[in-house]
Amino acid sequence: MFVTGRRTFLNTASAGPAAGVPNRARPGAKRLAILASRWTPGSPARQVADRFLIGYPREGRWRRPDMDVVSLYVDHTPEADQSRGRAAEFGFRIYPSVAETLRCGRDRLAVDGVLILAGQGADSSPRPSGSDLLEPMVRVFEEDRRAVPVYWDEPMGQAQARKMVEASRQLGFPVLAGSSLPMTWRLPPLDLPAGCRVEQALMVGIGSGRSDRYRALETLQAMVERRGGGETGVRSVQSVEGQAVWRAGSRGRWSRELLQAAVARSDSLQGQTLKDGRPRDLVNSGELPPLVEHPEACLVDYSDGVRAAVLMLNGAVGDFTFAARLLDVPEVASTHFLLPPEPNRAGSACLAARIEDLVQSGRSPIRPERAWIASGILDRWMESSKKKGVTLETPELRLEYRPPAESCFCGS
Numbered sequence: 001m002f003v004t005g006r007r008t009f010l011n012t013a014s015a016g017p018a019a020g021v022p023n024r025a026r027p028g029a030k031r032l033a034i035l036a037s038r039w040t041p042g043s044p045a046r047q048v049a050d051r052f053l054i055g056y057p058r059e060g061r062w063r064r065p066d067m068d069v070v071s072l073y074v075d076h077t078p079e080a081d082q083s084r085g086r087a088a089e090f091g092f093r094i095y096p097s098v099a100e101t102l103r104c105g106r107d108r109l110a111v112d113g114v115l116i117l118a119g120q121g122a123d124s125s126p127r128p129s130g131s132d133l134l135e136p137m138v139r140v141f142e143e144d145r146r147a148v149p150v151y152w153d154e155p156m157g158q159a160q161a162r163k164m165v166e167a168s169r170q171l172g173f174p175v176l177a178g179s180s181l182p183m184t185w186r187l188p189p190l191d192l193p194a195g196c197r198v199e200q201a202l203m204v205g206i207g208s209g210r211s212d213r214y215r216a217l218e219t220l221q222a223m224v225e226r227r228g229g230g231e232t233g234v235r236s237v238q239s240v241e242g243q244a245v246w247r248a249g250s251r252g253r254w255s256r257e258l259l260q261a262a263v264a265r266s267d268s269l270q271g272q273t274l275k276d277g278r279p280r281d282l283v284n285s286g287e288l289p290p291l292v293e294h295p296e297a298c299l300v301d302y303s304d305g306v307r308a309a310v311l312m313l314n315g316a317v318g319d320f321t322f323a324a325r326l327l328d329v330p331e332v333a334s335t336h337f338l339l340p341p342e343p344n345r346a347g348s349a350c351l352a353a354r355i356e357d358l359v360q361s362g363r364s365p366i367r368p369e370r371a372w373i374a375s376g377i378l379d380r381w382m383e384s385s386k387k388k389g390v391t392l393e394t395p396e397l398r399l400e401y402r403p404p405a406e407s408c409f410c411g412s
Contacts, residue, residue: 030067030112030359033101035133037118038076039083044117044153045074046082047180051352052115053090058353065356068092070111073101075118075132098136109144113359116152134160138167147173149362151355154179154214158376158396165368174364176354177371181215181320181337182222183354184347185410187265190322190335191226194405197327198227201308202258204266204321208314213381216310216320217298218374219337222407223322224308225370230402237377238299238391239384245295245311253299254309258332259283261323265336268318282316291316298381299391303398350410365408369401 025031032052036045055064072094074083087094095101104110116133134152141147150168155161155177168175192198201224205216225231240248249256260283263269271291273280282288289295296312323334340346354365376397384392 025068025070026066028066031070031104031110032067032113032115032359033071033104033111034069034073034115034117035098035101035137036072036074036083036116038078038081039072039074039086040078040080041082047348048115048117048151048153048352048355049086051348052356053086056349056352057346058349065352067113067356067359071095071101071104073098073133098133099140102137102140103144109140109146109148111148113148113355114150115355116150118153118156134164134167138163138171141167141171141173147171149174149358149364150176151358152177152371154211155371155375158372158379161368161372161375162396165372168368174358174362175368176358176364176366177368178218178222178366178374179211179215180347180351181339182219182366183350183409185338185350186335187338188335189409189411190333191407191409192223192324192326192333194226194403195228196226196329198224198306199325199327200255200258201306201324202254202262202322203308203310204259204262204317205310205312206314206318206320207312210378210382213298213310213312214374214378216312217377217381218370219320219322220300220308220310221370221374221377222366223324224302224306225367225401225403226407227304227306229304230400231369231373232400233303233398234373234377234394235301235303235398236391236393237301237380237384239381239389240297240299241385241389242294243289244389245297246289248297248299253307254297254311255325256283258323258325258334259311261332261334262321263288263313263317265321265323265334266317266319267336270316270318288313288316298377300377353410354408365404365406367401367403369399370403373397373399 034049039045052065052067052069055062069092071092102109102111118133150173164175203216203220248254263282269280271287292313292315298310300308320337323332325332358364380392380394384390
């Protein structure tokens with residue numbers, strides 16, 4: 001697949017969308033197509049697409065993006081489906097295939113941007129694989145010799161993320177991939193200095209699903225990719241579970257100092273804090289291990305020698321935090337990734353702003369290789385877990401890239 005040469009492709013990419021398509025958009029507004037696994041409460045379609053139908057808060061004002069959803073493909077319509085109601089309310093059409101959605105029922109690509117919203121969301125209903133949505137979209141781009149910016153919420157695996165990056169390179173369209181977590185507010189607003197020298201990093205997360213692990217890994221990657229020399233890839237990945245997680249910390253494979261700094265940023269400490277209202281040092285008091293019924297860790301060795309870990313600590317905290325030790329810097333760097341409460345999920349407003357910028361400018365604020373690495377680490381994490389914690393080499397993740405100089409989280 002992806003056989004069209006980039007030079008030939010770009011020579012014809014300036015042609016506009018087909019005229020006379022039936023779906024209406026405001027004059028001058030960008031036209032969006034949505035490819036979704038489902039549109040239910042808590043799903044990515046509900047969280048993200050609604051921002052472009054209704055609006056979202058941005059820089060202290062309510063913003064209605066200058067772009068309209070004109071077409072939708074939805075793979076599953078369970079009892080809680082909201083896609084039909086949204087289509088009727090906002091006047092877009094639902095099509096039976098990806099190609100018809102991108103072409104709005106005609107014979108040429110007829111949209112200015114595509115949102116692939118196939119992440120897990122809050123429920124466990126079936127969803128298509130990344131290839132089920134990615135490959136037919138790319139075929140339309142190739143056949144019509146025109147491509148548009150793409151947002152993909154969470155690549156399903158390393159193979160799909162790699163195909164996404166390769167298609168983007170060959171066909172010349174920008175991709176923004178990932179969840180809202182790396183882009184939400186950070187307390188404090190920490191951004192590791194571009195070119196810094198990272199010695200060790202640690203991410204604390206919660207949840208038990210693939211999506212939860214992916215969000216933790218992509219956010220870790222968003223932080224450490226800014227180190228000196230740029231990203232050079234991952235050497236190995238290991239899964240550690242149960243009491244072996246604490247033993248790995250005692251051996252120094254992950255840093256107790258960093259764990260203390262990360263947990264101290266949490267605003268949802270569990271245990272005695274809930275009983276007597278006093279802040280607690282969970283790490284050094286010995287309270288942490290009993291609170292976490294089944295600790296899980298992913299140990300990551302980067303190609304340039306940086307060591308990192310993701311600790312999933314369900315029962316001890318209720319949020320995502322990060323800490324890092326930088327060479328020649330006395331203080332540990334740490335922050336908390338703010339996830340405002342449901343049902344509004346205001347963190348998705350930060351993501352919507354970046355998607356809007358992507359479609360309007362034709363440039364992505366992040367490199368899609370971030371998703372490739374995060375997805376690849378996740379695949380190996382799951383494989384290592386099945387193999388009882390064996391360390392797995394990752395030659396497929398020897399990727400090199402330099403992130404943009406400016407970060408793109410809220411408040412930056």
